[in-house]
Amino acid sequence: MYLLRLAIKSLGNRRFSALLTVIAIGLSVTLLLAVEKVRTEARSSFASTISGTDLIVGARSGSVQLLLYSVFRIGNATNNVRWDSFEHFASHPRVDWAIPLSLGDSHRGFKVMGTNQSYFDHYRHGRDQALTFTAGAPFDDLYDAVIGADIARELGYELGTELVLAHGTGAVSFVDHGDKPFQVSGVLARTGTPVDRTIHISLEGMQALHVDWQQGMPARGAAAVSAEDARELDLTPTAITAILLGLNNRISTFAVQREVNQYGGEPLQAVLPGVALQELWSLLGMAEKALFIVSVFVVLTGLVGMLTAILSSLNERRREMAILRSVGARPRHVFALLLLEAASLAIAGILLGLGLLYLGLWIGQPLILSQYGLFIAITPPGLYEWTLLGAILLASILMGSVPAWRAYRQSLADGLSIRT
């Protein structure tokens, strides 16, 4: 205890360099913990995006690609699913419910998705949580739209707001569907998933938008079908983008999967969302690992900085050591003193790092949520974080033993006096 006080007093004498060392360690610890935090939170937020769906069916492509466009609304489908294929599998005896998804249009950067009532009945996220409305109800009229929580907040839309959808999802050369405006009929509660950033319309609404289109261009003049005239037409869709399937019995999952994969009508593919998600993680694992390694190296840099600071102070402190020896300190006390110095620097750095992390989380949480829709829970460090911090402390003590050993040898050689 006495030695510790001595170590801290001695550091106090060199408070400027000590402070810089603590800040360097603190910042590196913040970076490491933040990287880990974002990694784990992003992982759990992705994993909770879809639950309760047994199979996702789409055109044949990669399983990760199918998961990304159907669930995360990232990227685009290479091919469509014909409507009769949807009807075939929706009425399959082993299928409990089927949600059709039709993507392709957008509104001010948000994706528009055509679907039907079963989406609101059966889509689940997190731990089996259903979608709920903060205002309004599912679409009822042909030109009704249900918007996610982010859209309501970011664009300031509410019930009754009129919106014009744009054709396609690209950022350039939009052709819009100005002739058939939609009205907000419902606002969904926040889910923390891509649902918050999606505009939901009925499949018939989606069909009405494109009923007079030819070769990807709107009809002109007499060929155009007005919004009211479209109501009289048969608006059964011809194709959709993907299907989410819930089965009566999960033991039949693989049998239905095989049936989809071997379906004679058109080349289709069924993936288990949980399996595709794991495939996605294994692909992302490399990037995650690289990020982790970089932050570990940043921490090591901080510790090396500490090592340099202590080592370079040793020469100036020969007199200090000699005085310590003269009042009865043994070389091993000098050794311990320097180890304690390294440890206290590291502990101060870790505490500063934790403080900065939580300050950053506290400030950043609402910003990250509003900007990127990623909810980062502020939780106390778990076992994993403590292990990391313990490893940092251990590394700092190991590094501290280098100057400690030198000081030990020096004070053996110098004895009680010092020749300068």
Add this chain to the structure above:
Amino acid sequence: MRPTPFIIGSLLAVISVASAAHDHDEHGHEHESLSAHEHGVGSLNLVVDGGEVAIELVSPANNLLGFEHLPASKADKAKVKALQAQLNDASSLFVFPAAADCSLEEVELSSPLFETEDGHEHEHEHEHSDESAESHADIQAHFHFNCTQEAALDQIQVALFSAFPGTERLLLQAIGPKGQQGGELTATQNLIRF
């Protein structure tokens, strides 16, 4: 710190990788879409529902037998017979926790190689041999286990790799008590944890 753009960015990068990787096994999709016919690689589907465990193995015959042609010689026929016996005794291929008290209920095997085994239906055999002489042959096996102590069923060890050294990887799709999981099983990573 802007984490999500990074994540999305890597996701988008991954899409191209993933679709490129997929183009590879496109040719194998004609018949058994779960896995391409790639020697050394099989697919394993597994569902745990209460105490009932259903396992489905689809593997190129080569992984299990060392050849894929219809067994003509006496030695080949003996090999096929031995393989059938080995698969029928599936309790040595899948190791359950002892506390779960699992027992093998049923095994169903199917493969063009097994059909000719009995020798009945000669015409049928010939039709097949025309195809199979050139194309690859798969072996499909369904195993059903029943466990009386389902709460103790927290993992299953797949011992197929030591039994069949020709099998390098198994692409796993599993539905456990806590949900779906996927991945790849190998001789060193042969444990499915729930």
